[in-house]
Amino acid sequence: MSSTKSQVRPGAYFDSVVLMQLQRNLLTLPGVEDAGVVMATPANLELLADSDLLSNEGKSAKPEDLLIVVRAAKAADAEAALGKVDELLKQRRSSAGSSFRPRSLSAAVKNLPAAEWVLVSVPGRYAAKVAHEALDLGKHVFLYSDNVSLQDEIALKQKAVKKNLLVMGPDCGTAIINGIGLGFANRVRRGSIGLVAASGTGLQTVTTKISNLKGGVSQAIGTGSRDLKSQVGALSMLQGLHYLAADSETKVIVLISKPPDAEVATRLLAAAHQCSKPVVVDFIGFAPPAAQIGNLYFAAGLDQAARLAVDLAKQPASKKAETNHLKGYLRGLFSGGTLAYEVLNGLQLFLSPIYSNIPIRSEQKLETTLNSKAHTILDLGEDEFTVGRLHPMMDNDLRLRRMKQEAEDNEVGMILLDVVLGEGAHPNPAGELAPAIVAHRKLRKEREFVALVIGTTEDPQQIDEQIRLLIDAAAIVFRDVSATVNYIAARLSQPIAAAETLAKFSEPLAAINMGVESFYDSLKAQGAQAVQVDWRPPASGNEDLARILEKMKA
Amino acid sequence: MADIDKANQQAVERMMDARPILKGVAPARDVIPGMRDNLLLHAGPPIEWERMSGPLRGAVIGALLFEGKAKNAKDAEALVKKGEIDFAPCHHHATVGPMAGVTSASMMVYVIENETHGNKAYSNLNEGYGKVLRYGAYSDEVIAKLKWMNDKMGPILAKAIEASRGLDIRALLAEALHMGDEGHNRNKAGSIMYTAKLAPWIAKVAEDAALESEVLKFLGDNALSVLNPVMASCKAMADAAHGVEGSTMVTPMARNGTDFGLRVSGLGDDWFTAPAEVPDGLYFPSFTSKDANPDIGDSTITETAGIGGFAMAAAPAIVQFVSGTPQDAINTTMEMYEITIAEHKHFTIPQLEFRGTPTGIDIRKVVELGITPRVNTGIAHKDAGVGQIGAGLVRPPMKIFEDAIRAYAEKYKL
Numbered sequence: 014m015s016s017t018k019s020q021v022r023p024g025a026y027f028d029s030v031v032l033m034q035l036q037r038n039l040l041t042l043p044g045v046e047d048a049g050v051v052m053a054t055p056a057n058l059e060l061l062a063d064s065d066l067l068s069n070e071g072k073s074a075k076p077e078d079l080l081i082v083v084r085a086a087k088a089a090d091a092e093a094a095l096g097k098v099d100e101l102l103k104q105r106r107s108s109a110g111s112s113f114r115p116r117s118l119s120a121a122v123k124n125l126p127a128a129e130w131v132l133v134s135v136p137g138r139y140a141a142k143v144a145h146e147a148l149d150l151g152k153h154v155f156l157y158s159d160n161v162s163l164q165d166e167i168a169l170k171q172k173a174v175k176k177n178l179l180v181m182g183p184d185c186g187t188a189i190i191n192g193i194g195l196g197f198a199n200r201v202r203r204g205s206i207g208l209v210a211a212s213g214t215g216l217q218t219v220t221t222k223i224s225n226l227k228g229g230v231s232q233a234i235g236t237g238s239r240d241l242k243s244q245v246g247a248l249s250m251l252q253g254l255h256y257l258a259a260d261s262e263t264k265v266i267v268l269i270s271k272p273p274d275a276e277v278a279t280r281l282l283a284a285a286h287q288c289s290k291p292v293v294v295d296f297i298g299f300a301p302p303a304a305q306i307g308n309l310y311f312a313a314g315l316d317q318a319a320r321l322a323v324d325l326a327k328q329p330a331s332k333k334a335e336t337n338h339l340k341g342y343l344r345g346l347f348s349g350g351t352l353a354y355e356v357l358n359g360l361q362l363f364l365s366p367i368y369s370n371i372p373i374r375s376e377q378k379l380e381t382t383l384n385s386k387a388h389t390i391l392d393l394g395e396d397e398f399t400v401g402r403l404h405p406m407m408d409n410d411l412r413l414r415r416m417k418q419e420a421e422d423n424e425v426g427m428i429l430l431d432v433v434l435g436e437g438a439h440p441n442p443a444g445e446l447a448p449a450i451v452a453h454r455k456l457r458k459e460r461e462f463v464a465l466v467i468g469t470t471e472d473p474q475q476i477d478e479q480i481r482l483l484i485d486a487a488a489i490v491f492r493d494v495s496a497t498v499n500y501i502a503a504r505l506s507q508p509i510a511a512a513e514t515l516a517k518f519s520e521p522l523a524a525i526n527m528g529v530e531s532f533y534d535s536l537k538a539q540g541a542q543a544v545q546v547d548w549r550p551p552a553s554g555n556e557d558l559a560r561i562l563e564k565m566k567a
Numbered sequence: 568m569a570d571i572d573k574a575n576q577q578a579v580e581r582m583m584d585a586r587p588i589l590k591g592v593a594p595a596r597d598v599i600p601g602m603r604d605n606l607l608l609h610a611g612p613p614i615e616w617e618r619m620s621g622p623l624r625g626a627v628i629g630a631l632l633f634e635g636k637a638k639n640a641k642d643a644e645a646l647v648k649k650g651e652i653d654f655a656p657c658h659h660h661a662t663v664g665p666m667a668g669v670t671s672a673s674m675m676v677y678v679i680e681n682e683t684h685g686n687k688a689y690s691n692l693n694e695g696y697g698k699v700l701r702y703g704a705y706s707d708e709v710i711a712k713l714k715w716m717n718d719k720m721g722p723i724l725a726k727a728i729e730a731s732r733g734l735d736i737r738a739l740l741a742e743a744l745h746m747g748d749e750g751h752n753r754n755k756a757g758s759i760m761y762t763a764k765l766a767p768w769i770a771k772v773a774e775d776a777a778l779e780s781e782v783l784k785f786l787g788d789n790a791l792s793v794l795n796p797v798m799a800s801c802k803a804m805a806d807a808a809h810g811v812e813g814s815t816m817v818t819p820m821a822r823n824g825t826d827f828g829l830r831v832s833g834l835g836d837d838w839f840t841a842p843a844e845v846p847d848g849l850y851f852p853s854f855t856s857k858d859a860n861p862d863i864g865d866s867t868i869t870e871t872a873g874i875g876g877f878a879m880a881a882a883p884a885i886v887q888f889v890s891g892t893p894q895d896a897i898n899t900t901m902e903m904y905e906i907t908i909a910e911h912k913h914f915t916i917p918q919l920e921f922r923g924t925p926t927g928i929d930i931r932k933v934v935e936l937g938i939t940p941r942v943n944t945g946i947a948h949k950d951a952g953v954g955q956i957g958a959g960l961v962r963p964p965m966k967i968f969e970d971a972i973r974a975y976a977e978k979y980k981l
Contacts, residue, residue, distance in 0.1 A: 030849065030884070030885045030886075030887040030958075031887065033849035033850065033851070033887070033957070033958075034849060034887045034891075036849075036852060037849060037850075047852070047853055048852065049852030049853070050852070051851075051852065056696050056697035059697070060851055060852060060853075061852060063853070064852050064853030066852060066853070082852075112894065112898070113897065113898040113901035113902065115901070115905060116902070116905050116936045116937070116938055117905050117932075117935075117936055120901070120904055120905045123904070124901070549936070549937050551935050551936075552934050552935055552937070552969075553937040553965075555969075558934055558969055558972055558973075559935075561972055561973070561975075561976045561981055562931055562934060562935050562972070564976070564981040565571055565815070565931055565972075565975070565976075565981065
């Protein structure tokens with residue numbers, strides 16, 4: 014025989030939903046068979062009576078009274094259950110409930126309007142669509158997903174450039190923005206070294222090394238591993254470079270990549286060279302023409318890149334003289350073959366297209382040595398020129414004629430000559446070259462003549478006198494190759510039409526994470542504002558419906 | 568097809584701009600278009616007797632008893648089986664009814680007029696709690712209460728409302744949302760305001776103080792008094808948005824206890840239906856989900872119009888329906904922003920810094936994101952005559968949204 018116990022609480026008002034909840038909880042207590050928790054209105058009393066839960070005590074309750082009835086197998090259980098009522102009424106969920114997780118990016122943006130960044134790590138075949146949506150909403154994209162096609166990458170990056178946004182990736186594993194690591198990133202000191210890298214682990218290695226050397230990182234921007242392919246054209250790295258160049262917190266810039274495609278390297282290094290800050294370049298496996306060309310420092314490996322960057326960051330910022338860009342092509346008329354080759358080796362990083370009769374890459378080969386084309390470096394000591402005549406180190410005739418030919422070409426903005434002194438060489442090369450320079454300058458005043466003079470004060474030609482003659486003819490004289498290359502690159506490389514520089518990344522960093530949840534957790538752990546999107550494949554993966562939905566968007 | 572967004576914007580603007588005013592109370596046969604003596608209107612999409620669930624059948628029997636067409640349940644069933652009674656969805660007659668929604672020709676109904684666009688909508692009078700027709704109860708006391716409502720309360724309401732020159736239900740709803748109502752499962756504040764607004768007019772027109780007292784007590788005690796005018800108002804708003812070429816906005820969602828159905832603004836009068844589900848909820852003493860009927864009623868017109876489950880964040884007192892905490896209630900509303908076209912211009916939620924309620928369900932978003940609308944609802948016993956056994960939450964089946972998308976692709980040749 015089961016036992017029914019009731020309790021009347023006069024005038025105790027609770028919302029019916031609270032009461033139903035209490036009733037449900039009472040039912041879970043040991044021995045309880047049935048329970049009723051109601052305000053004692055006639056309708057409710059009738060309900061209790063139907064369930065055989067109405068005692069005499071209950072019958073006497075008034076509509077404004079709370080009536081609690083428990084039926085249990087044993088009277089003690091029923092009493093015990095009634096004794097739990099207050100505890101159950103007070104019971105609240107320990108947490109205030111988890112906060113809302115949006116399913117769509119647009120909802121996430123509304124929830125965190127401050128978010129400038131969207132981290133995308135959804136499966137590759139959906140990633141491009143999500144990234145496009147993020148760009149359309151005006152957000153920078155950290156695209157961790159791989160298996161994104163090259164076409165999609167190009168389309169995304171072109172859109173980003175147009176919208177003055179950044180796409181890091183696809184397949185970008187790491188970045189540090191305003192001190193907050195995105196994706197896989199180490200906790201490193203903040204400081205004045207800004208990095209752009211097409212290699213995730215490369216970036217991690219250098220940033221950690223910088224930090225361990227007591228240097229610090231301003232921004233570490235990832236680009237994805239294919240950014241420096243010719244089809245993509247380093248769109249992201251160029252944006253990153255320009256950002257860091259303009260960033261007041263960045264004193265030194267580091268570029269990291271596997272060897273870029275040649276023309277991409279030219280564009281990138283020309284841009285880096287035009288920047289007023291030291292730029293450490295580590296294109297892993299790339300043969301640099303020199304350890305340093307102007308503000309460019311070529312590092313042999315990640316460790317050296319970090320060390321160089323830290324050292325450079327300690328030096329006072331040197332104001333780089335503003336160089337005006339000179340219009341026109343370079344024509345280098347060399348008597349020394351190796352000099353020609355080394356100058357070509359350096360300048361090919363900055364000037365494009367560049368041709369030669371001693372090409373380093375096959376596409377640089379001149380069709381005919383009779384006529385120069387675009388930027389041209391000629392080794393006039395090559396056999397084709399010296400058949401039946403003296404070597405140009407001894408006889409200036411060929412060079413003087415070629416100078417005249419080049420000077421008559423209106424597209425030529427600069428003529429470069431080497432002047433090699435010493436035993437066996439022409440006794441007074443400047444004496445013949447300088448008057449020619451003066452004569453040609455009369456034709457076009459703005460045209461520049463640059464001379465690379467090789468020799469010592471002991472040499473019979475009297476080097477000081479040779480240099481004076483050249484300077485008097487308004488030639489610009491250098492004594493070493495890398496200084497020559499640096500000067501010419503600065504004067505002649507195309508000013509990089511810096512697509513608008515990205516707006517300064519806002520602090521504190523706020524981001525929306527779509528995909529791998531640990532990225533969200535780590536953003537929160539680093540104190541960033543973040544929203545996790547509970548992303549699912551469109552139309553729950555039903556491709557037929559997803560296709561229709563796409564058409565409806567178009 | 569870039570115009571879907573435009574079409575949806577137009578549809579949702581029409582819905583939000585609609586201004587439903589309670590204009591009167593009158594017998595259904597006098598005001599509802601196409602109403603006739605042998606026609607019974609019911610909730611949800613079309614359904615024949617054979618497929619009707621217990622509570623709907625019970626309400627049909629009750630309505631026939633109320634109309635005097637049958638003496639008892641057996642006679643009533645026989646009448647139906649003989650084919651003497653026609654059935655049609657309320658929605659086909661500019662009408663909505665909670666739960667079974669059965670509306671017969673003699674029943675007094677509220678008349679709502681949308682003053683912006685001129686269309687009208689109708690709903691029966693609310694019976695309160697306990698054993699009621701809308702949950703399929705048809706005992707003598709149920710019929711007696713209906714008769715009292717029809718014969719005694721109805722005429723007084725009619726006169727009072729006429730004297731008041733109309734009540735602005737949209738304004739009332741907007742205020743109720745700031746007082747803890749969500750307009751579907753929770754209408755306490757709205758019902759009190761409704762009673763308070765009508766009381767002076769009832770006092771003015773009533774000739775019998777005892778009846779006046781009874782009517783006021785009936786309205787005041789019933790926390791659902793305003794539900795039916797609210798539903799008819801939502802219907803008037805949604806109807807104003809129906810038929811916008813190219814729009815993917817849902818204009819009604821409704822259930823008949825067997826099927827859950829919806830129509831889409833740009834897809835004409837076709838219903839998309841699938842079996843209704845049993846709500847997940849809390850039950851009155853001695854009932855469990857085993858006793859529950861599948862989801863029933865036209866009250867999902869509230870969610871269609873941007874309130875009800877969509878405004879859950881405004882109603883913290885009933886958060887237990889959504890598993891417990893005010894945060895869960897907020898999450899419910901936040902989720903509905905994902906599948907809606909606009910934030911309501913007039914209905915706002917204090918808890919969300921007065922953000923407009925999520926309004927205008929877009930079938931595209933529902934299918935793309937895999938989020939179906941959240942509906943707050945009462946739960947009916949599956950057997951005719953038992954009545955309400957709980958309240959809770961339900962979602963429409965995804966299939967009806969998917970079917971609508973496919974139909975859209977076909978109609979608009981995508």
